Amino acid sequence: MKPIHLDTLRLFLHVLAATVWVGGQITLAALVPALRAAGSDVPKAAAKAFNRVAWPAFAVLVVTGAWNVVAEGDKGPAYQRTLMLKYTLVLASGFTAYVHARATSRRTMAVFGALTGLTALATLFVGILLAGD
């Protein structure tokens, strides 16, 4: 059995929070047709319940992400540029999720729902790129 380090805990918490933030959005989107069929208020109630775990997970991502940056140190210009891209995507992911959750028109909800899904997936992808170094 390989030893467990503090780095193991750091990455475990970061990836756990990413599964909630990204995987939760995909799962909720997949459940929407069934939720709509159960009642017109049900999707909104489910989204509200999801937000109660999604935002704490986002906060854990930011805290453990900063921990990752400190622990991994400077790995050169390509790594730094990838990290800058990741910061931009994290901001976009949080902003679009916030607007999506507060949207009052169907159009805004649909556009920002798609954007939040895409930016969450892109952040996950760039996270994997960083971890490969």
Ligand code: HEM
């Ligand atoms: C939506 C938010 C985020 C998602 C979905 C996400 C996802 C991920 C994933 C899946 C990994 C790969 C972990 C592994 O398998 O080793 C990773 C690594 C990393 N993340 Fe994030 N992350 C997010 C936010 C952040 C933030 C806010 C920061 C910085 C403040 C950050 C910095 C890093 C760094 C530096 C690594 C590389 C860690 C290593 O090489 O050990 N992440 N991220």
